[in-house]
Amino acid sequence: MSNLFFASALLPDGWAEDVLVTVDERGRIVSATPGAACPADAERFAGAAVAGIANLHSHAHQRAIAGMGESSGEGSDSFWSWREVMYRALDRMEPEDFEAVAAQLYVETLKAGFTAIAEFHYLHHDRDGRPYADPAEMSHRAVAAARTAGLPITLLPVLYNASGFGGTPPTAGQRRFIHDGAGFARLTESLRGAYGESSDVRLGIAPHSLRAVTDELLTETVAANPQGPIHIHIAEQRREVEDCLAFRSSRPVEHLLDTQPVDGRWCLIHATHMTGAEVAGVAASGAVTGLCLTTEANLGDGFFAAESYMAQGGRWGIGSDSHISVSPVEELRWLEYGARLTSERRTVLAGGPRRSTARRLVEDAQAGGAQATGFEAGRIAAGLRADIVVLDTDHPLLAARKGDALLDGWIFAGNTPLVRDVVIAGRAIVRDRRHPREEEIADRFKKTLGRLLG
Structure with a gap:
């Protein structure tokens, strides 16, 4: 089991604050509890979480x-x-x-x-x-x-x-x-x-x-x-x-x-x-x-x-x-x-x-x-995969927004990327907008295009 703690999250019943998501070894959500205290072993996310x-x-x-x-x-x-x-x-x-x-x-x-x-x-x-x-x-x-x-x-x-x-x-x-x-x-x-x-x-x-x-x-x-x-x-x-x-x-x-x-x-x-x-x-x-x-x-x-x-x-x-x-x-x-x-x-x-x-x-x-x-996902709910996107609520384009206004800002407020973190099967793959292998993968891509298109 692992714990993820989100400052806010969109759950099936609506927006909630201080949401503790417990994930099993298969990457599936065991529980999503609003109004929770943050356990010491939890990975914390400061933004607003939505299902991917x-x-x-x-x-x-x-x-x-x-x-x-x-x-x-x-x-x-x-x-x-x-x-x-x-x-x-x-x-x-x-x-x-x-x-x-x-x-x-x-x-x-x-x-x-x-x-x-x-x-x-x-x-x-x-x-x-x-x-x-x-x-x-x-x-x-x-x-x-x-x-x-x-x-x-x-x-x-x-x-x-x-x-x-x-x-x-x-x-x-x-x-x-x-x-x-x-x-x-x-x-x-x-x-x-x-x-x-x-x-x-x-x-x-x-x-x-x-x-x-x-x-x-x-x-x-x-x-x-x-x-x-x-x-x-x-x-x-x-x-x-x-x-x-x-x-x-x-x-x-x-x-x-x-x-x-x-x-x-x-x-x-x-x-x-x-x-x-x-x-x-x-x-x-x-x-x-x-x-x-x-x-x-x-x-x-x-x-x-x-x-x-x-x-x-x-x-x-x-x-x-x-x-x-x-x-x-x-x-x-x-x-x-x-x-x-x-x-x-x-x-x-x-x-x-x-x-x-x-x-x-x-x-x-x-x-x-x-x-x-065919992936059992699409909501932050028990039994589904913990595939979650965290929006950067500190960004100026999302400033002072709460609830659905965060989604309206994400989709309609501008062209600056507003996704800060991405969690796949309970594990943070993108953290603070960075993928751990992006430089290596981009370098290989550029060399490949140089050969294919040069």
Whole structure:
């Protein structure tokens, strides 16, 4: 057992002061007691504690190319032109390069206030498209990077089999991603053997998208994986919707809901372009939508129907996706500001009168992230993981604020990082804004980028 003592903390019943959190040897909370005296053996935290938020959508390798796709091309640019830039940039990445990039990203992720990450991992094979001697080589590198940083990871190996609807053959730029059903089954079986009992790793699957996996292969793969999260890209761009309509005479979300057992195991990444009926269907299914606002804005994808979806009780979480930004603050702020810009109103997503907008956003993202990653977390409560973020209440941007006003300040008061400490499974990983291995990891990252991009 260990004791953590917080000057204030957001508990399920609301804000409390002098909170003693007792944690067992597995990193789970035994009790959270407000109004307590601080034991002599407790680790003290001066700021305001809130449960962490899971980052539910990551392509770690893309951190290496953040900002590279910002020069205009010959014609109109879109997701599809950016994708070709991304493919070319991956040609030189070796396993040790990927691990170095992922470790840097994961340290940034922790310091920003995320306390778990779902790695939607599709960079599987060698540069020529052939499997490594160990086909799970790159997956092991993702886990190694997460463990170096101290960040819990939900590993989502991606099934990528085609370049378009109807099983269109993959392009040369996709050669490092491709599996058939049998190869993917061997990969997932290997990963279950390696990490099935790990406390810091959760395993799921990620059929890449309806355009990259046929209906038959998707059904076969879902049936072969009856446990763990299922994440899928869907309805991110209008062209994807148009191509699906041309091929099937149905829209992507409509088709998925009609043909798959979509429930609380599923996380629908982006789901940007939905009809009202699709919004209602996803909300009723219990699935989580994975919103990646900074990436969606960067790629010009469009804006999610947040107000309608949330009004119907839809579950959602946030991810940093391409990692042009690694910040829960920016993702949540974009969500609310996008809703304001499209509705021409304020506090659109607060969920009712006299409510803190930030608290509603933070609590929904905590719950959705925990569900989509499979980590039992998202609140400071007995039985859940002690994954906790401590806000710096001494910072001028949070001066004189109490309770929900601290969350509103964190999300809406400015761009200065306000996370001071991060606790993972009861152990302080970030203390006073510093990760103990950040210099070593950053140095390796810089050398790696010098070789890849120089």
